[in-house]
Amino acid sequence: MSLPTLGENRFTRPAVSTSRPSANLAGRAVRLSLDVPVAFDGPLAQHHKTIGRWAAAREAAAQQYSRVDARRHIERTFQAAVLEILEPIKLADLRVVVLVGDSALPPALAVICDSVGALDLEWIEKSNVLSQALAGPIAPVGWQAAAYKALTEALPAVLPIFGFEHLFEELSAYYWEGETDDVGATRALIEWQGQDPNEIDEEMLPSAVKARCPAWMHADNAAPLKHLPKGLCARIRRLRAAHKAVKDAGSDGGAWHFDFHVICEYVSDYEDSSTLPPMTLVPFEQFARELDDVGRIGMETRFMDCAGLCMLSDVDRIDAWFASLRLGAELLLAAQDLIETDPATECAR
Numbered sequence: 209m210s211l212p213t214l215g216e217n218r219f220t221r222p223a224v225s226t227s228r229p230s231a232n233l234a235g236r237a238v239r240l241s242l243d244v245p246v247a248f249d250g251p252l253a254q255h256h257k258t259i260g261r262w263a264a265a266r267e268a269a270a271q272q273y274s275r276v277d278a279r280r281h282i283e284r285t286f287q288a289a290v291l292e293i294l295e296p297i298k299l300a301d302l303r304v305v306v307l308v309g310d311s312a313l314p315p316a317l318a319v320i321c322d323s324v325g326a327l328d329l330e331w332i333e334k335s336n337v338l339s340q341a342l343a344g345p346i347a348p349v350g351w352q353a354a355a356y357k358a359l360t361e362a363l364p365a366v367l368p369i370f371g372f373e374h375l376f377e378e379l380s381a382y383y384w385e386g387e388t389d390d391v392g393a394t395r396a397l398i399e400w401q402g403q404d405p406n407e408i409d410e411e412m413l414p415s416a417v418k419a420r421c422p423a424w425m426h427a428d429n430a431a432p433l434k435h436l437p438k439g440l441c442a443r444i445r446r447l448r449a450a451h452k453a454v455k456d457a458g459s460d461g462g463a464w465h466f467d468f469h470v471i472c473e474y475v476s477d478y479e480d481s482s483t484l485p486p487m488t489l490v491p492f493e494q495f496a497r498e499l500d501d502v503g504r505i506g507m508e509t510r511f512m513d514c515a516g517l518c519m520l521s522d523v524d525r526i527d528a529w530f531a532s533l534r535l536g537a538e539l540l541l542a543a544q545d546l547i548e549t550d551p552a553t554e555c556a557r
Contacts, residue, residue: 252279255306255315255520259286262526289530293537299327299544300367300487302515307474309519316474317529319463319515319536321368321485326492326499331550332356332424333491347552350431351440352424355546358444360427360489362451363543366464366536368485368515372425375490378502379417390415412497420494440551447546450539454532462532464516471514478514482506486513 252260256279263285264270273281290304301322309315332352360371380386384393385400390413397403410416423429433441454464472479482505492499503511516536518529 253308255308256282258315258520258523259526261523293533297537297540297544299540313473315520316517317520318517321487321513321515324486324511326488326490327369330547331552332547345552345556347550349423349429351436351551353426353429354431354436354444355440356424357427357430358447358546359543362447362539363489365451365454366515366539367487368513369487369489370485371489372421375488375495375498375502378484379498382502383412384414388414417498422491422494437551437555439549439554443542443546443549447539447542450542454535454539457532457535462516463518463529464532464536465518466516471517474517477510478512481509483512486511
């Protein structure tokens with residue numbers, strides 16, 4: 209896969225280990241689980257057997273393999289099918305991990321997001337204040353807000369990503385003891401954190417934080433579709449249709465099904481790490497301090513980077529999993545197209 213970069217708008221974190229063995233059968237690297245021998249012809253583990261039945265059904269004619277060759281063939285077949293779907297996606301760095309399971313849990317497929325930081329929104333973030341320094345026209349705020357609104361509604365269905373409302377909730381707990389207005393926040397800072405009333409930073413009170421949101425972040429500023437240029441309107445419609453398809457398919461058993469408790473059963477490290485997603489739609493330029501503060505636990509341990517987990521109770525679930533993976537990929541490609549295509553430049557041609 210092609211690995212995207214997020215520029216300087218990234219959090220950093222140390223590598224962590226998971227509590228259960230897993231096999232990265234698709235993604236940036238391939239490695240076998242700890243209980244599957246590589247150097248000698250040992251029995252196939254349950255996850256290889258399950259995926260192996262799926263791989264065998266795809267072959268035109270039955271073939272005989274040694275255990276070692278069977279293991280390699282299963283991994284290559286599965287990896288090729290996954291990468292065919294995920295490779296065009298540059299918006300986020302995704303990989304699929306096969307979780308081995310145990311006597312109580314069947315094997316599972318998890319979609320993991322390795323991207324960390326603020327999503328680069330390209331033309332949506334362009335400011336008219338900087339227009340003299342930027343080449344080309346700047347899209348009106350109404351266009352920017354319409355695109356941003358569509359992204360905030362659709363992307364959380366398939367990506368571990370948070371927006372401003374989630375950030376504000378985190379800030380309320382982190383800074384102001386759950387308060388959400390200036391009066392309550394000031395009282396909390398004085399009574400609970402012992403701050404001198406004369407030394408309270410007014411720029412870090414709720415009203416000031418909210419005031420930092422650019423105009424394009426406000427849904428009320430979004431222009432109706434009928435007032436948008438044809439190309440932009442078509443891309444937003446495509447994103448909405450892809451989002452609806454993911455929702456209509458249902459989450460149970462799909463690639464993007466998220467159940468925190470089930471995920472923790474497979475990877476107990478998540479229980480003691482941050483529940484904050486690793487990606488955000490909040491611009492780093494305006495909220496660098498806030499993002500670093502709420503993301504500190506994730507940077508020190510790990511973020512909730514699992515986009516979805518599907519338990520493989522039987523081989524038939526694999527085809528359904530692939531179908532849902534494709535639906536999510538279409539959503540991400542639609543979002544990618546929306547972000548990458550500047551409607552102001554398009555209209556100026």
